[in-house]
Amino acid sequence: MRERVLEILGEALPQIDFESSDALVDDGILDSLSIVTLVSELSMEYGVVFDMAELVPENLNSIDAIVETVRKLQEA
Amino acid sequence: MSFVSLRFLIFFAVVLAAYMVVPDRHKGKLLLLASLFFYACSGAGSLLFLLATSLAVYGAGIWLMRIRERHGLSGAGSPSAKGGDAAKGGIASSNGGNAPSRGGIAAYRKEARVALAAGVGFCLLLWWHCKYMGKILSLLSPRAGESLDWAFFVPLGISYYTLSCIGYLADVYWRKGDAEENYGRFLLAMIYFPQIVEGPIARYGRLLPQLSSLRRPGLGDLCGGLQLMLWGYFKKLVVADRIAIYTGDVLGNPLECGGLSVLIALLFSPFQLYADFSGCMDIAYGMSQIFGIRLDDNFLHPFFSRSVPEFWRRWHVTLGAWFKDYVYFPVATSPRILSASRRIKERRGAAVQRAFSVAAPLFCVWVLTGAWHGTGLDYIVWGLYYWALISGSAIFAGWFKSAAERLGIDTGAPWWRIVQMARTYLVFAGGLLLVNAGGIGRVPRVIMGIFSPFAPMEQSLFGHGLGKAGFFLAVLCVPLLLIVDKAQESGSIRERIAALPLPLRWAVYYAGILAVLVFGVYGVGYDPASFVYEAY
Numbered sequence: 001m002r003e004r005v006l007e008i009l010g011e012a013l014p015q016i017d018f019e020s021s022d023a024l025v026d027d028g029i030l031d032s033l034s035i036v037t038l039v040s041e042l043s044m045e046y047g048v049v050f051d052m053a054e055l056v057p058e059n060l061n062s063i064d065a066i067v068e069t070v071r072k073l074q075e076a
Numbered sequence: 077m078s079f080v081s082l083r084f085l086i087f088f089a090v091v092l093a094a095y096m097v098v099p100d101r102h103k104g105k106l107l108l109l110a111s112l113f114f115y116a117c118s119g120a121g122s123l124l125f126l127l128a129t130s131l132a133v134y135g136a137g138i139w140l141m142r143i144r145e146r147h148g149l150s151g152a153g154s155p156s157a158k159g160g161d162a163a164k165g166g167i168a169s170s171n172g173g174n175a176p177s178r179g180g181i182a183a184y185r186k187e188a189r190v191a192l193a194a195g196v197g198f199c200l201l202l203w204w205h206c207k208y209m210g211k212i213l214s215l216l217s218p219r220a221g222e223s224l225d226w227a228f229f230v231p232l233g234i235s236y237y238t239l240s241c242i243g244y245l246a247d248v249y250w251r252k253g254d255a256e257e258n259y260g261r262f263l264l265a266m267i268y269f270p271q272i273v274e275g276p277i278a279r280y281g282r283l284l285p286q287l288s289s290l291r292r293p294g295l296g297d298l299c300g301g302l303q304l305m306l307w308g309y310f311k312k313l314v315v316a317d318r319i320a321i322y323t324g325d326v327l328g329n330p331l332e333c334g335g336l337s338v339l340i341a342l343l344f345s346p347f348q349l350y351a352d353f354s355g356c357m358d359i360a361y362g363m364s365q366i367f368g369i370r371l372d373d374n375f376l377h378p379f380f381s382r383s384v385p386e387f388w389r390r391w392h393v394t395l396g397a398w399f400k401d402y403v404y405f406p407v408a409t410s411p412r413i414l415s416a417s418r419r420i421k422e423r424r425g426a427a428v429q430r431a432f433s434v435a436a437p438l439f440c441v442w443v444l445t446g447a448w449h450g451t452g453l454d455y456i457v458w459g460l461y462y463w464a465l466i467s468g469s470a471i472f473a474g475w476f477k478s479a480a481e482r483l484g485i486d487t488g489a490p491w492w493r494i495v496q497m498a499r500t501y502l503v504f505a506g507g508l509l510l511v512n513a514g515g516i517g518r519v520p521r522v523i524m525g526i527f528s529p530f531a532p533m534e535q536s537l538f539g540h541g542l543g544k545a546g547f548f549l550a551v552l553c554v555p556l557l558l559i560v561d562k563a564q565e566s567g568s569i570r571e572r573i574a575a576l577p578l579p580l581r582w583a584v585y586y587a588g589i590l591a592v593l594v595f596g597v598y599g600v601g602y603d604p605a606s607f608v609y610e611a612y
Contacts, residue, residue, distance in 0.1 A: 012430070036409065036434075037430065039408070039409045044418050049411060049414075051181065052409070053250045
């Protein structure tokens with residue numbers, strides 16, 4: 001799943017290197033437009049719905065956190 | 077009570093003296109009493125509206141917490157108290173929260189939505205009544221509008237505290253923060269007098285913990301706060317109110333003033349607004365520093381922005397952050413928008429889908445931002461102006477990058493940065509024109525004014541209320557503000573001044589005080605111009 005998520009996000013947000021940081025949101029690498037694009041692409045791919053409570057830096061700061069969040073949303 | 081009035085200075089001196097002697101555990105009560113008094117000076121009706129809103133929102137918050145507890149979702153804690161959150165990419169952090177099941181969440185949401193709707197609905201109803209009902213009634217029936225105009229007034233700070241209250245309830249609903257159980261503390265967060273006038277738009281989750289730990293200020297905070305207030309008064313009284321004389325005179329009669337005057341007034345307007353608004357903010361920050369409270373930043377040197385999106389991350393930061401967290405993200409990630417995106421992608425391809433995903437939620441943000449600023453069509457047009465620019469810059473980012481490469485533009489070069497900053501400034505000035513012309517129908521008149529024959533140079537520059545000395549002082553203040561802003565980007569100026577030798581340090585302080593006293597726009601029969609953003 002990690003590779004597929006990287007592929008999707010790499011195509012949608014080519015300007016961002018998702019493996020370059022563990023603080024993508026905290027360091028401002030992911031801005032609000034990028035976050036919305038990320039949510040939109042992953043929702044379409046995996047059919048998951050991001051609750052506003054899940055849109056927190058802890059869930060989006062690294063590619064591993066993003067993958068984990070998607071996995072939890074699929075299981076719920 | 078305006079921050080620039082003598083009455084306020086006396087009020088603040090009394091509050092400060094009391095704050096220094098009252099025990100720490102009672103400082104909150106003192107600030108609450110002072111804030112209630114300050115607010116009551118704006119009128120009993122305003123106070124009634126605010127108290128009604130505070131009770132409704134406090135009650136809705138507690139109601140939401142009880143629902144969360146019943147569903148085992150009470151453990152979110154307070155949102156992060158990081159000072160820069162409002163300016164960053166920017167979603168509030170959560171201190172751990174449970175991992176509930178989807179079914180549990182759905183049941184919680186079904187019940188909690190009622191409480192949320194009640195609290196938010198009450199806030200919006202009052203806001204709508206104050207801002208729009210009088211105007212609507214006057215349009216439908218001018219006579220009724222006249223006889224009932226006592227019922228329609230705009231309570232001080234209603235636009236600010238309404239947003240803060242809605243954000244507070246949303247955070248409790250989304251489990252990003254807990255409700256405040258102490259009504260007095262909640263009321264203080266709402267009515268805290270340094271911020272009720274013009275913001276910054278408070279996130280109660282960050283403010284409330286600070287109100288629980290008030291303490292006597294050290295010498296550093298006391299002096300630093302007073303210095304910041306002095307700088308705020310300089311910006312307001314020496315810069316903003318001086319430039320306002322010129323711009324007010326010219327933009328009131330653009331066709332009679334000559335093209336050069338209109339052009340100068342339009343170019344001056346952004347600085348006038350910046351000095352006015354950021355001046356008030358500095359006064360609020362200075363007071364808060366003395367009380368040991370850190371308010372969120374509202375300005376991050378906006379005139380160094382290289383694009384319109386960047387500008388709105390640096391100008392009125394707390395407003396942009398609020399709309400991002402409570403309108404943009406919820407709309408952009410809503411099931412309705414996501415399923416529309418999916419359908420568009422299937423029918424029109426990925427490029428169109430991405431444009432829709434960007435433009436649709438931004439449309440909501442900017443129409444509402446315009447409506448927040450004002451009730452006229454000019455503010456909606458203003459909102460759409462920025463919607464088009466910001467959406468366009470995101471959607472066509474790739475094209476702009478390719479165009480720059482094809483033209484051989486080195487986008488990292490200093491000259492290009494200056495071009496970008498100038499361009500952004502002119503775009504902002506253009507936006508201000510839409511709302512400063514006195515109605516959208518007058519905008520063409522003002523634009524025509526630029527092309528009207530220039531009056532003689534003396535008349536154009538010195539003939540609009542400032543005189544020669546006043547005009548040159550206004551012009552000199554513009555680079556002064558920019559130099560200070562630039563210097564602030566690399567560290568605290570107050571700390572650098574404090575590190576100077578004693579005589580030099582005090583020379584700077586005295587120069588500041590004298591500048592405000594001598595060059596402040598007081599005039600004959602001085603009636604301080606209200607802070608511009610006080611009107612919201």
